[in-house]
Amino acid sequence: MEEGTVTAQLDTVLRRRVFDSIGVLLPKVLSRETGTVSDSTQLMSDLGLRSATMLELLLELEEDLEVQIDVEDIDQGDMNTVGDLANFVAGHATTDD
Amino acid sequence: MTALEAVATYLPEQRVSIEDLAARLGLRPIQVKLFRRFLGLSQIRLDPEGTLLDLLLAGAAGLDALHGREHQVRYVLYARTMPVVVPYPLNPLHELCRALGLDRAIAFTVTHHACATSLLAVDIAGRLLAADGEPDALALVLTGEKTFTRDAQLVPGTSIFGEGAAACLVSADGPRDRLLSYATSTRGEFDGRLEDLPELAARYEQEYPDSLAQVLLAAVAQAGLPLDEISLILPHNVNVVSWQRLSRKIGFPVDRVLLDNVPVTGHAFCADSFMNYATAMDRGLLRPGDRYLFAAAGMGATFSAMVFEH
Numbered sequence: 310m311e312e313g314t315v316t317a318q319l320d321t322v323l324r325r326r327v328f329d330s331i332g333v334l335l336p337k338v339l340s341r342e343t344g345t346v347s348d349s350t351q352l353m354s355d356l357g358l359r360s361a362t363m364l365e366l367l368l369e370l371e372e373d374l375e376v377q378i379d380v381e382d383i384d385q386g387d388m389n390t391v392g393d394l395a396n397f398v399a400g401h402a403t404t405d406d
Numbered sequence: 407m408t409a410l411e412a413v414a415t416y417l418p419e420q421r422v423s424i425e426d427l428a429a430r431l432g433l434r435p436i437q438v439k440l441f442r443r444f445l446g447l448s449q450i451r452l453d454p455e456g457t458l459l460d461l462l463l464a465g466a467a468g469l470d471a472l473h474g475r476e477h478q479v480r481y482v483l484y485a486r487t488m489p490v491v492v493p494y495p496l497n498p499l500h501e502l503c504r505a506l507g508l509d510r511a512i513a514f515t516v517t518h519h520a521c522a523t524s525l526l527a528v529d530i531a532g533r534l535l536a537a538d539g540e541p542d543a544l545a546l547v548l549t550g551e552k553t554f555t556r557d558a559q560l561v562p563g564t565s566i567f568g569e570g571a572a573a574c575l576v577s578a579d580g581p582r583d584r585l586l587s588y589a590t591s592t593r594g595e596f597d598g599r600l601e602d603l604p605e606l607a608a609r610y611e612q613e614y615p616d617s618l619a620q621v622l623l624a625a626v627a628q629a630g631l632p633l634d635e636i637s638l639i640l641p642h643n644v645n646v647v648s649w650q651r652l653s654r655k656i657g658f659p660v661d662r663v664l665l666d667n668v669p670v671t672g673h674a675f676c677a678d679s680f681m682n683y684a685t686a687m688d689r690g691l692l693r694p695g696d697r698y699l700f701a702a703a704g705m706g707a708t709f710s711a712m713v714f715e716h
Binding site: 382 | 436440444563564607615647
């Protein structure tokens with residue numbers, strides 16, 4: 310198996326974990342139930358997240374997934390939907406060890 | 407052409423970590439972590455025993471260029487973020503004028519551009535001096551505020567304010583640092599206590615990057631310069647991540663936005679750009695002829711930028 314294939318597979322696995330974790334953590338960050346979310350759920354307009362709560366969510370994800378997320382490159386486009394955020398985190402996460 | 411003759415700054419000695427501020431500000435542990443880990447804030451400076459007058463006098467004390475020229479000062483402008491800082495009839499500005507021997511100066515406060523007010527004050531000072539037409543006349547612009555309430559110390563999830571002061575001597579003309587342009591935009595639709603108005607806060611957050619980017623680029627264009635001829639941005643110290651995003655948005659290298667004071671001082675109200683100027687001077691980051699930007703956003707909301715030539 311080529312190295313690139315392995316990496317792509319790992320990213321997909323991590324992305325799935327990130328997506329699942331977002332669904333679990335959103336009610337905690339927002340202090341209310343959010344129902345089921347999908348890739349296309351809008352974080353701001355549908356769920357009411359703001360910059361600060363978005364960053365809180367990233368901190369919770371770091372703890373839950375035991376990763377560090379590099380936020381220096383994060384832009385508005387990475388925070389539009391649950392899917393956008395899952396893509397960003399999967400692409401900018403490094404393991405703690 | 408308006409010129410900055412000299413800039414002096416002051417920071418209180420007491421350093422307070424954001425962890426030690428958490429109880430007073432009602433911050434949860436994750437919010438403290440957010441400030442430190444993502445927003446780049448670590449500590450602020452405070453002088454709990456000092457008065458506002460003490461703070462402003464300390465800011466002016468380092469202004470060597472003022473000594474012996476007090477009689478040339480026609481205007482003293484106190485630029486501040488908070489509309490009200492002492493109860494009537496106290497007026498530390500007039501006490502400061504008496505203490506510094508500025509008895510020929512007209513002294514007044516400039517406000518309502520919030521944390522962008524220092525740029526407005528420099529612009530007003532320059533225009534007043536130019537209108538008077540007295541070549542030796544000077545204006546003194548002062549900044550510095552006490553963190554006297556929770557609202558004066560915290561913008562939730564965005565920034566933490568600290569104490570510090572700056573004093574700036576302005577002339578109508580001079581060899582350095584010459585004001586090339588000033589762009590400002592006041593968006594009154596964002597006035598309100600954002601903590602209580604989530605929809606307004608969301609709209610402000612959404613429009614903040616474009617609004618600030620527009621005035622930065624407008625100031626550069628008014629100065630007749632391409633952006634890549636700007637050596638340095640001296641920003642307001644709201645936080646690190648918002649400036650990282652903004653610099654990417656306008657295509658400006660983030661390592662040329664002076665953010666080193668954010669973890670050291672927090673957001674010192676209107677004094678940030680002057681403090682960052684002093685840091686740039688201390689580190690030799692500005693050479694003669696360099697063009698640089700002062701940039702600030704004030705809640706309420708005003709977005710401002712000035713281009714200077716060193």
